[in-house]
Amino acid sequence: MTLLTMEGITAFYGHSQALFGVDLTLAEGEVLALMGRNGMGKTTTIRTLTRLLPHRDGAIRFDGHALAGLPPHRAARLGLGLVPEGRRVFAPLSVEENLIAAARPGPWDMARVTALFPRLGERRAQRAGSLSGGEQQMLAIGRALMTNPRLLILDEATEGLAPLIRAEIWAAIHRLKDETGLSILVVDKSLKELAQVADRAVILEKGRTAWAGPMADVTQDLADRYLGV
Ligand code: ATP
Numbered sequence: 166m167t168l169l170t171m172e173g174i175t176a177f178y179g180h181s182q183a184l185f186g187v188d189l190t191l192a193e194g195e196v197l198a199l200m201g202r203n204g205m206g207k208t209t210t211i212r213t214l215t216r217l218l219p220h221r222d223g224a225i226r227f228d229g230h231a232l233a234g235l236p237p238h239r240a241a242r243l244g245l246g247l248v249p250e251g252r253r254v255f256a257p258l259s260v261e262e263n264l265i266a267a268a269r270p271g272p273w274d275m276a277r278v279t280a281l282f283p284r285l286g287e288r289r290a291q292r293a294g295s296l297s298g299g300e301q302q303m304l305a306i307g308r309a310l311m312t313n314p315r316l317l318i319l320d321e322a323t324e325g326l327a328p329l330i331r332a333e334i335w336a337a338i339h340r341l342k343d344e345t346g347l348s349i350l351v352v353d354k355s356l357k358e359l360a361q362v363a364d365r366a367v368i369l370e371k372g373r374t375a376w377a378g379p380m381a382d383v384t385q386d387l388a389d390r391y392l393g394v
Contacts, residue, residue, distance in 0.1 A: 246314025
């Protein structure tokens, strides 16, 4: 079943156009990699999906609902679980308070989140602001899971983290895919890691969908052409 369809999406920052026609579809249970060089529109696409930025043309359908005109909190309630770029957690609150504040009914609760990220259990009473960058990222993912999303959206979740912590985050993403079948939209710079977890890929070039297909078909040629690696 198709969970998400974005068709012909355009978007602007003031008078400056950032998206010129983004198309993507995501099936239930699928891990989709959204790729492209810096500034090609990945974060802006995610912002239109989560309603942090309105789109101008095109249509977004999520789980049978048209998203046009919905405010972000209503879109979140439909099951869009965003882990934003730059991992925003509530610094003065404890780990536990951060998780509880995000909670919505469903299978994901404190016990399940701390089983996925044992460090969060160990640091349950600690102020979020005093966690390491990697632990804050785990907390940001934990918060999104506590909302019991239909779609988990990870925008550069491993950015700026030490290799060992990065590996822990990727391991968690693999577990989410293999053990829970959660639908995931993932933006990340590591083609190698994406190749191991994503089912399909969408490549953006200058605010447009330039290529879409199975992750296995993202060849070195394609990567050279669109990703500059
Ligand atoms: P990155 O990997 O650098 O985050 P990206 O693919 O996510 O890149 P976007 O951040 O979506 O790209 O940026 C798409 C375009 O929109 C770029 O040309 C960027 O300069 C522009 N842009 C992004 N944010 C803003 C903003 N707040 N105001 C004006 N222009 C913006």
